Amino acid sequence: MSKGHVHVVGAGIVGLATAASLVQRGYGVTVLDREGPAAGASQGNAAAIAWTDVAPLASPGLWKQAFKWMLDPLGPLSVRPAYALKILPWMLRFMAASNPAKVAQSTKALADLNGGALPAWEALWRTTGTHNQVRRDGCLELFDTVQSLEASRAGWAEQRDYGIKVEELDASAIRDLEPDLSSRVVGGALVPDWVQVDEPKVLCLSVAEWLSSQGVKFEVGEVSRLQPNDKGCDVILKDGSTIAAERLVIACGAWSKTLAAQLGDQIPLDTERGYNITIPNPGVNVNRMIMLSGHGFVLSRLSSGLRVGGAVEFGGLDLPPNWRRVDAMLAKAKLFFPELKSEGGKRWMGFRPSIPDSLPVISPATRHSSIFYAFGHAHHGLTQSAVTGQMIADMIEGARPDINPAPFAASRF
Structure with a gap:
């Protein structure tokens, strides 16, 4: 039985990994991106899982x-x-x-997050057949x-x-x-x-293909505005159309700042x-x-x-x-x-x-409990994507992640 539906904005590796964690836990998932999977930084990175x-x-x-x-x-x-x-x-x-x-605080938090990065990827590689x-x-x-x-x-x-x-x-x-x-x-x-x-873009596309096989929907559209409401959030696209999202994850990398600001979170x-x-x-x-x-x-x-x-x-x-x-x-x-x-x-x-302290934002929006952030990974987007997806899935389920989420909260700013 489905636990409900989650819309993920962003089809880079962080968004894809988050979708993978959610679909494995029984959620219906739609991934929305202005171009499609691996169109941005996820195709041009150095291909490292730099958990060390x-x-x-x-x-x-x-x-x-x-x-x-x-x-x-x-x-x-x-x-x-x-x-x-x-x-x-x-x-x-x-x-x-x-x-x-x-x-010292950032080092401890980064070590904790990267310490969970490889085990999370090991699980995702096995699940998606990309090992x-x-x-x-x-x-x-x-x-x-x-x-x-x-x-x-x-x-x-x-x-x-x-x-x-x-x-x-x-x-x-x-x-x-x-x-x-x-x-x-x-x-x-x-x-x-x-x-x-071997090839970051190929890995992303392979994960996206697996997600499609699990019933995840991919839609192309550029988000212009977010309007939270008592049922979740209306996602207004640049073409004027609206998507009603029960739960929403913002994982669109460098383009996430503007969307977070619309929700009252001024992320640096x-x-x-x-x-x-x-x-x-x-x-x-x-x-x-x-x-x-x-x-x-x-x-x-x-x-x-x-x-x-x-x-x-x-x-x-x-x-x-x-x-x-x-x-x-x-x-x-x-x-x-x-x-x-x-x-x-x-x-x-x-x-x-x-983000200045080198720590991504992995947390609920400070004012909207049905909207979540997964962005700001800088040089470690590929490295931290799978563990980020696990943490976001935990938060959506109302469970506390194994990794202390406090250093990654949007409320720290």
Whole structure:
């Protein structure tokens, strides 16, 4: 017997995973998206289940490095001049989240959430039959200066405190694992339990196909306005049509802020624009994910080729892409892999929905008990999607999630 119906706004991986948790518990589900499954950031991410990450982006020592980066308009972190005033309130909140006490709280919450991420994905892979789209080759974090290598050891120690395996390696051992690397590398670490998917878009579409087989409906439409009522919420689309939703989950990533504001929740969400290029024939062998933390990007081996991507650009949703950022990443990647070829590469830019304390919003709306939020996952949307779906399903059922939901509440702002 159905427990009722839930409408999910957003067909990215967070919305899809939430729909999967709900349908398994007996709810009827409709997924609404302005384009369809995996049309946004869920198709262009680095394909990592980065459950081993425990540190929030905000940290006491980050500002010194961040200001250096921002002096380079093509560096790992940049702010488009046309967006500087708009991003200022977010930056001030980010600074506030960087004090040691706040960082300690965010680290604990992030470690708890990511600690549940892989088990949640293991269950979802089994249920949806997508377990064959997963690799367990680990991740190499590499450095080209002794100073940056030494600065990373504190973070590795913190990961070990949470039971995460981190194996520091010298340059010779690293090149044994990745023979095509240049001599530029001075050292790094292997995180052996890191997990990667073959192709994020294919995974999303496979989950969507499974959802369809379970009776989940997919509709295309852009939400313009929400009108809560005593029966749930009327969802008014841009074309003027209205959908009556008994329960509603807002999981539309970077576009969630406006909808939450209509409900009275002023969430400090902004967009970290990420860039990448996927090269079908890169001319080099990359055996596992390579993380170049000091340069703000990764190299990720997908079934479609090698993806070189990352970095952060604050520029909102409307400014045109700055494709020179892709060129800058490629130039740096070739310092590490001198034989890397980029011919035939497909460029992409997408929007990461980011909140200053690095914690997503996973909670009911503060004023409307039949509306729920699942957005703001920034760099961890793929990682945290399955566990987010479980938590939202618990909340809709009136059960307390296994992971403490308080740090992720919309009411914290």
